[in-house]
Amino acid sequence: TRRKGLIDENGEYIVKPSSKIHNIKDIKDGMFIFYDGDRYGVMDFKGEVVIRAKYRTLHFANKKGLFWAREDRDKSGFVLINDLDETISKEDFYNVQDFHGSYAAVQESENNWIFVNDKGEDQKIKTDIYHIIDDNTGDQIFHSQYFDTNSFINKLDVQPNGFLGLNLTMNAQNIINSIKKIEGAVISTEPSDHTYESYIESDLTINKAEVVISTSFDEYFVSPIESTTTDYYGYTYTETTGYNYKNINPNKISLEIKREGLIIGHMSEVTSKLIEKTKAFGKVVKENKNAVVVQVGSYTYFVANSGQSVYIICGHLDAKNIDISQYEDVTEDSDVSVDIENAIDSTYNDYVDTTIAR
Template identity: 30%
Template sequence: MKQLSYFLVLCGMILLNACSKSSVHFKPPVEYLPFQEEKGGFWGMIAPDGEVLFSGEFKEEPTVVMNGRFFVKNGDGLWEMYTAEKKPRKLGDEYLEVVSFYEDITPVVRKNQNIELINLDGKTVCTLDKVDGNRVLEVYGFSEGIAVFRTSAGYGCINTSGEVVIKPVYADMKPCSEGCIVAVDKKYKDADKSERKYCVLDKSGNVKSEISVKNVEDIAPVFKEGLLPIEIEDDNSEIKAGLIDEDGEWVVKPSSKMRGVSYVYNGHFVFNGSDGCGLKNIEGETVIRAKYKNLSFASDDMLIYENEKGECGLLDLQGNKLFEDTYNKMYGVFADKYLLVKESANNWAFIDKEGKTLSNKTDIYNVGLGMGGVKVSSDYFSYEALFAEMGITKDGFGKYGYGMTAAEIAGAGKADAKPERYTGAYSDNYSETILKCSVTYGAVFTEKMAAYDSNGICSFSGNTPKVVSAIIPAYGKLADKSDETYNSAKAYIAKIGKIVSDEDNSVTYDIGNGKQIIVLNNGGSIVFIMGEKSRTDALPVPEGSTKEPIEEDEAFQPDNSQTGNTVSSSGSGALSSILSTRKLTYNDIKSLDKSQLRILRNEIYARHGYIFKSADLKAYFSKYSWYKPLYSDVTSRMSGIEKYNAAFIKKYE
């Protein structure tokens, strides 16, 4: 299922992006925007009337000002908080991750620490350690006095004091809006979209209603004027959109003429039709026909349009142009009074509702619209906590129990565990990020996990795994710490087992009931393997044990003349667009040679800003404007599909 942007919901930025559901106004409003007076210049802050608060103060781009505060990164790449004054004052500490002050409390995290809530003075209100024995892993920005948080047990809500108001027992949860929270019960966590159901909670966690809409393709995170945009897939795989109320009842029924709808403003909503974007009222009547490339609300009574030429302007709710002038871009950040427009490639300005340009008191070469992060993730780390969160026990690792059947193993790691998908499989695996470390779990069988019988019916075998494994690559937080991680892993397993052999980079423990755990140090990763003694004598190399990102020898020199499905001016051609959208098949890559496969696989990491160590890869991807080398570890930024595709391509290199 597609995930709508939590960031856009919290920020409420009025952007021109294909009739998006992101049009929610700022609460509180943005008070100042970061700006540069010239290319490459230092950043200052400017008000919507063009009044400069300060200029040329910060090398890095600050966030917008909300509640009188903004964040900006220092020379070490850490966030600092400042007051929005003529001479900004630094408050609080240095932070690894932050969320802007949507309210007067916000979550932050310092290096190697648990998540904290801080106030406008930078003082720590509380530290979020564990809830019901499970570590708090993520906290989102506050909305209506509560914030969504996540532990390994699920999603819940806290108040501004850090007290749990809704226990973390949900598989998914959206931010609070109009006193309502859209959530998914854990029983529907792995359900197909035809069976998945949403519920509406109040701020205390009481279920107000259940949304019984079937085949939900996309659901907006928040209510606006009591209505929630929803997209469904009909029996013909066609996407239709409509609006439901808090009781889960259709107010505007899905229609084939509406492939998407926006939030409701003043009884109206933008819809995306086959010919473009238009406007309807909640009675379903078309007010503005679908003729614009993009359409979004600037305020309750104004719409920003973009025509086919890419020109932007302003309409009233009847579709009348409020002025004839058009601009390259237009944002409704301060829509109650002013609009931000891009007049030319190197010039921004503020205009009023009549299109009159305000008297510029300074040049505006560039403006910033950043808010910091969507959420913060705990940076707390200890080996004891890592192995405990990984679920390293006598019974198995993670979701894989040693005695599970093939059906149970498949169902534990995948939501769509149909036996037909496992007829040729002798193993299964899944990955997750724990304490910002990438962990891959595997299960290896001696026979195929599923097969067809003589009647053509496919079913899982009753076999149990030969071994189960857990693998931690030695990068990211564990970079250059393979020996330290290995020694800590041995100490952890020594608490639950007895050493029976200790060889170079390999220790075997007896854990009772005829089972053993072997801990391996291969330099690139630390591997835990569980099995019966007779089954672990000839162990296979566990899936996922290779170090990521994998960079082979330095001999490859990119061939810029490659065409077709390999290397093009934008990356890897046709395959680039599917690396993150679906799992690759052999037919996708069968025509590629080893060097082409290497480029394709590493493009996955490059798209997330990985800093390559191999000179040829660094040189190759640096040619593209989209490549921004920012991170030494991008695993936590990669989706499950991307991780699968990286491992899949590697097998054929």
């Protein structure tokens, strides 16, 4: 059995070797982090347990009496605890750095870092950092979280009848082919992979922002190719030999810009620029600081900030049935649902009852 202890510079025992101590990870402020063979805890120089060994990751936070801990539970992130084993921070963090002065950098989401105080509270310090590396030399390397909103909006290529190269006059085959050309898109162009589907959707990354592009139709946009065969016994039956895209147009095209990574902190700016962009296309029906409804000929544009995502939707919508009042006071802490299915007006669509050969 491993037994570890502590000695001073004169070789005298501070803490005698014990079977409870398989290893010692770090020493600071009259305490040390020990490993019992399964988990980490904290002892003082009297050999008394300050925090029982229950954490799978534990280290000093470089602030007297504070530690960063990760438990082996459903939540696997780091929390800030004190020497009474009380949890200080309200939430788990993906990754953490030690305190330097009054603040510590912590990773709030995949590509976003914030600064917290010794109570684990976000200090709302404006930062443009999405990655930090703390090496053994004491230096820190950070990668900028700079997000160019104008460049992002330009990449969306918002037009009077669509965006990202998609528009409401395209059929399903052309829409899928256009999505396929967008960097990072993963979507099949085979009609057989889209049977019994009335919408097309794909996850994309644009300027390091996570977005979802989708189009919806009033009916399935793929039809079977059927042939009639008479067998040896004279029995006639129909079988499906393939699938074709129908020559129909979508009722709406939607883009969801998620509050993740570099978009965090830029939701309002993205919203206002999209509102400004769409207002230039037609007549404003409704508007507040977080949403707008614009009539553009026979189409309607709808932009809204839900708090967790920014949506831009172009389609055959009934502008009067879109309620934007719920977005008036939205912040990045809000989570307002966006559901406009009741506002879809399909009477504009004049479908051609044909299919497109592969």
